[in-house]
Amino acid sequence: MAQTRRMTVGQALIEFLAHQWTVDGDLRERTIPGVFGIFGHGNVAGIGQALKQLNVEQPDLMPYYQARNEQAMVHQSVGYARMHRRRATFASAASVGPGATNLLTGAALATTNRMPALLLPSDTFATRVADPVLQQLEQPWDIGLTVNDAFRPLSRFFDRVQRPEQLFSIALGAMRVLTDPADTGAVTIALPEDVQAEAIDVPVEFLQDREWHLRRPLPERGPLGRAVAAIRGAKRPLVVAGGGVLYSSAEHELRAFVEATGIPVGTSQAGGGSLPWDHPQYVGAIGATGTLAANRLAAEADVVIGIGTRYSDFTTASRTAFQDPGVVFVNVNVASFDAYKHGSQLPVVADARETLVALSAELAGHRVSAEYAERIAREKAQWNAAVDEAFAPSGLTLPGQPEIIGAVQSATAPEDVIVQAAGSLPGDLHKLWRVRDPLGYHVEYAYSCMGYEIAGGLGAKRGLLAMGDDRDVVVMVGDGSYLMLNSELVTAVAEGIKLIVILVQNHGYASIGHLSETVGSERFGTWYREYDPDARNFQSGRVLPVDLAMNARSYGMDVVEIVPGAGAVDTLKAAIAEAKASDRSTFIHIESDPLIYAPDGAGWWDVPVAEVSTLDATLRARAEYEEQVAAQRPLLG
Template sequence: MTDPTKRRTVRLTVAQAVVTYLSRQYSVADGERRRLIPAALGIFGHGNVAGLGQALDQLSDELPFVQGRNEQALVHIATAYAKASQRHATLAVTASIGPGALNMVTGAGLATVNRLPVLLLPGDTYATRHQGPVLQQLQHPVDADASVNDAFRPISRFFDRITRPEQLLTALPAAMRTLTDVDTGAVVVSLPQDIQSHAYDYPVEFFAERDWPIRRPAPDADEVAAVARMLAEAEKPLIIAGGGVVYSGATKELESLADAAGIPVAETFAGKGAVQCRAWWQLGGIGLEGTPAVNTLAAEADFVLTVGSRLTDFATASQSVFENPDVRFASINVNAHDTGRLGATGIVADAKRALAALTEAVRRDGTVTSPAWQAKTRSLDDQWQARRAAALDPNTPFDLAALPAESDVVPDTDALLTQGQLIGLLQEHAQPGDTIIAAAGGPPGDLQKVWDATEGRFAHLEFGFSCMGYELPAAIGVRFAVPDPSKRVLSLLGDGTFLMAPTELVTAAQEKLPVTIVIPENHGYQVIHRLQMMRSGREFGNEFRYREGGLHLAEAVGHPKPARLEGEYLQVDLVRTASGLGAHALRATTADEVRAALADTRDHEGPVVIVVPVIPHADLPGSGVWWDVAPAEVSEQESVARLRRQYEDGLASQRWYG
């Protein structure tokens, strides 16, 4: 007979214990129970192959493993999976110590900035130090215990280094608690490579299945009443929907409030698609990449209610978009710090529960906006919709004479379409259940401005970190979360981003994942070229051009001045590049060719890349707002001095709120 005073144990290595524990953790939200971490991704090196590599091999039936090409991209996959899962699940990512671990730092920053859960398990240097300096060890002259993994500390929501096997007993539950918290982000459990293989007698109950609730904090009745009073007193109210609406699943509650009170609704990047029904009050993006209709209303609004948003620089046009001298702010957010932004009166609560309570109060009070405010909203939006339709129409040839005056050279390419017209074709093709993804450069701003993300056409815009290289692996993460092949997962990314990080196409091909990558080829980092022209008036180092003559770095008498990057556009075959990485790749130039490429590849099993040449410097209509990006205060170039004067005039529109 077993002595009840003796605790039952199981002897496992640290790595085996980690994998076993992760395979038995569940999240619970609104009655739905699901695996919190259903798989691991990674690349093995000497810092993790003998420990975590062995454990993942032995326990692969319990925690499947996905092989990747770049550690940063693997973190992006996990992050996108978490976002597409409404933060109810994520993936684990492992890497070797040194460069492999540091490759994950950018991905960790993106996750934490966007409050998205991801679990990172980097290898670390030997805890015993018996080996002395080996490959990839940081030998800090002052901090003897420092390793490269300490770089994760300032960008993680939780960090722990396991130097004893029994430390897992407290570290892993703390990690799970952070992953399921409302204020989540990157969770890093650093695992010295020797400790990974050390064994310990763990309590059996440590590996029992455990549920982690995703909480919905209830609103305080007094806070709801205060905001309801402010809304009743407002003559020109505006709602700004952020990512918190999406994560909370509060779309119907938001729609009910807007419909009941007749309040126009704008969306941030993360909040794109927060409103799913088409209604007169559903307006789209706000701020720097918003619509002129929304920004005009924001300038007049005397009351602004933000829901699940931090109101960052792009949304507020550098604190300049709200021009009404009497404007007041209120905010709904699960994070108390974010609730108080712009001096807002806050409801610290879950968006779904808070919106439901506020709607009840609004209906009880009979609060409804004036016919004049509703009429102005309709009129401005009607005007914008006409401009939007014209900009997206691929059947209207683009007039090169319409390029901005500061466009230094009329581009000579084979492009017939603008990026806006390409987006129009993608919009035409999109079906309910499809997801479009963008993260850096021009695509996320253009989608924020013109994409119709209603009626189940989802937009996955990562712009809290504007991270080039996110888009392609994000398609893999979204596809893991949305396995139904009838629902298309499409990433829109520029040629600059694609050339930076194309290699996860191999992973998509290896896993036979139906993802579509559409590349508008405009021969450069053109969105930064646009900003450069706006702030310095000269193109420099942003277009993909040959250097004529050569670059002579050695100092020598008689050498000519170095030639600038001002030759013809680079000849880069993106189709062959993508094809060589395992994708079904093709080039489409005309509108009909784009339509055919989209239709013919919709059911393709595996990754698809469609390269579409687009006219450089041909932008969508502007948003009509100012932005705080300062030209050089001192310059010998007259164009810079002129732009500096214009910038200083714009500073008068910037305001600060207590």
């Protein structure tokens, strides 16, 4: 008879998670190195008791970490997973009802970004012995429906432990998805509060170390051969490098491939760091927030080699980036879903690193023409000059965001990590930030979630520290996103985890304000102003007397407030240097002018404009929209 231990479902699940290991070649690390948790009546007696018991008996087996917001727990998990190239993530345990649904935004973010995150929302009684319990949703047409069913479309794996015996298959199924490069995302195990506390005889085998080996599929001969033929026949090839390059640790192979062939590389937001900014073949960001160099080359590319990219509308400039009438897409991706995008007839469903090695071998001796190489160098040099100009000191009382980015760039070390997610900063960083390290650029832009920055930055720093890496993590955040979710500053202070947070205060939603202008809405509802009762809007009232520096100081952060003036940017550089020298978290507050924009990269983003309107601004915007949308390419033809 198999040996068993009498345990609750909560105890068995937590101990099981403590023994899961991800293996990627020679690397072996804990798949779930810890649990974030906020306790309520749904999980305090189940998962909470299990974590407490392990904390007493084996404190290093499955560490517990406090959080201040359930959504932020998932953001931390994603930031951690990014630094570990998806080999590890955290579990996030929440109570019944609002605690559980607070995880929904995090679930959507993790799945959209193809990042692993384990969600453990508590659920109402499986026995229904006390229906309806506090915080239970009741739908007369489906009594079995709970709020946790909202996780189904947001998760790559969803299941509910209705009976203790189901735990074993559900837990193993969850781990399979968490460690599958093609299938990963949010993994949700709903845990009814009564079942969490029920006892079951658990096979010892379930609690022993288990290894999950990451799949690195090799390219098949046929698809590889067709891809090689297309690349050999190209006159103006272009690589679009996405996050898959970094998750596969393929940056060295990408560098070797483009150095041998001379093919230029543009990057998506997730692909930032695939090549250092000063590499001769790197032409910068591509798409709606891309550089002029990358977008000019993309417009004429006859073969686009997508490596580990999901081709979001920002990457393709809403299908206007690639204008060659006969453009061909060679899509290398571990996920067939992404490899077949753009109607590609040349998908290579394989690991990015393994495919790049194979492509380099098959294309030995092949190189782009001297004329194309000269064009690449010229476009790159022109864009670098434009960035230098954007970074140059202006002496303005309120510097623009590009100048602030330049100051942060010059004051940080090459290996430091910049973290961002939403507002106008992602677009400006994508164009302007000169990435110097594979892990140095983390802009969450698949979901572009306001509020991700601080929690994601904390997760990134936690992930680095787990690897023995003490480089600085610099979070840049606008005031709008800061107000959405800043509570994890308390977590950083409580654990002594150092962050450098730079708040760019522009008194509103700068990104949407600019977008609002382009669609003819004239920044309506995007300024932070006092309400004007006569105009019945927030457009022209006084600037709100909000003191976000004081807010951060109240959390226990060291705070530097930069006084507006001609020397503000120099003061910012000095403040960053001081923050880097400190072992404490520092919050730096600087005012900016939201009407100073980054240099134009000739990218476009499709945001439909009202077809009819009584506003002249909207009519003008519609006319411009119709002109731009005419450049969109259909999927076929």
